[in-house]
Amino acid sequence: MPALDAVEATLFWSAVTIGCYLVARFIARRWRFWWTSPLLLTPVMVGLVAVSLNAGYAEYIRSTHWLVLMLGPATVAFAIPIYEQRAVIRRHWPVLLLGVLVGSSIAMVAAFFMASWLGLSSTVQLSLMPRSTSTPFAMAVSDDIGGLPDLTAVFVILTGVCGAALGELLLKVMPLRSSLARGALFGMGAHGAGVAKAHQIGGEEGSIAGLVMVLAGLFNVMMAPVVAFLLR
Numbered sequence: 001m002p003a004l005d006a007v008e009a010t011l012f013w014s015a016v017t018i019g020c021y022l023v024a025r026f027i028a029r030r031w032r033f034w035w036t037s038p039l040l041l042t043p044v045m046v047g048l049v050a051v052s053l054n055a056g057y058a059e060y061i062r063s064t065h066w067l068v069l070m071l072g073p074a075t076v077a078f079a080i081p082i083y084e085q086r087a088v089i090r091r092h093w094p095v096l097l098l099g100v101l102v103g104s105s106i107a108m109v110a111a112f113f114m115a116s117w118l119g120l121s122s123t124v125q126l127s128l129m130p131r132s133t134s135t136p137f138a139m140a141v142s143d144d145i146g147g148l149p150d151l152t153a154v155f156v157i158l159t160g161v162c163g164a165a166l167g168e169l170l171l172k173v174m175p176l177r178s179s180l181a182r183g184a185l186f187g188m189g190a191h192g193a194g195v196a197k198a199h200q201i202g203g204e205e206g207s208i209a210g211l212v213m214v215l216a217g218l219f220n221v222m223m224a225p226v227v228a229f230l231l232r
Contacts, residue, residue, distance in 0.1 A: 006063075013063040020045040034165030039157050039193050061150065071136045079214075088204060089211060092180055096208070100215040103188040107132035108224060123148060130220050131155035134191045137217030141224040156191070163190025164197040171201075183208025188216060 024041035035041075050060055061068075089096070108129045115125040127147035130138040135156050142152035167186045176182050179202055186194030187209030195213055199206030 009059060009063040010066075013060055014067065016049050017042070017046055017064055017067060020049070034161065034168070037161050037164065037193065040161045043154075043157065057150075068139075071134075084203075084207060088180070088208070096180075096184065096212065097215070099184055099188065100212055100219055104132065104216050104219045104223070107188075108220070122146075124151070127151040128155055130224050131159045132188070132191065133217040133220045134213055137220055141220050144221075145225050160190045160193030164193040167194060167197065179204040180208055184212050187212030191216070 024038040111128040130141035139149035183205035186198040195209040198209035
């Protein structure tokens with residue numbers, strides 16, 4: 001691939017990323033399987049383009065950093081459906097808060113010890129710890145505790161795709177009849193991808209999933225450094 005200046009590289013790789021996402025979205029609407037999720041297909045297609053052009057990751061992320069920054073406003077936008085379901089949240093906030101505390105703690109500790117059991121490096125262990133929350137929160141936590149934010153983002157995507165697929169399967173075999181339980185399942189287990197899946201089930205489920213995702217992110221930001229220090 002010929003060398004591009006900063007503006008050309010930004011335009012090119014942004015167009016590639018957005019184009020791959022649109023193609024992945026079309027595929028996901030045509031064939032509804034867990035492996036057709038745009039969260040999974042888009043990185044794969046972008047990676048194939050990068051490999052075919054012999055382009056490095058550093059060049060790509062430098063050219064598309066503005067897309068990463070957009071994750072923050074996108075996460076804040078979840079406040080709208082949360083506000084619409086505020087009456088439900090007021091009724092059930094104790095159990096929601098307890099579920100977030102327990103779920104987040106188990107996710108962080110389990111990821112750390114599983115990585116340790118597999119003999120992965122300490123950097124990878126710390127990068128895995130915040131994988132069970134949305135990307136903006138996870139990358140910030142990973143940077144604070146000594147992990148690699150970009151690697152954490154990959155783990156977040158894999159967790160979201162797998163969590164959404166497994167969550168759909170669990171709903172078929174578990175007697176979760178309340179919208180609160182179904183929404184919390186997806187919000188805690190699959191963050192952003194789970195919220196999207198929960199909204200397909202129902203508006204209340206989607207709002208609860210969004211609330212749980214945001215609360216889990218805040219808890220990770222506050223507690224992950226403490227947990228990482230205790231586990232070292």
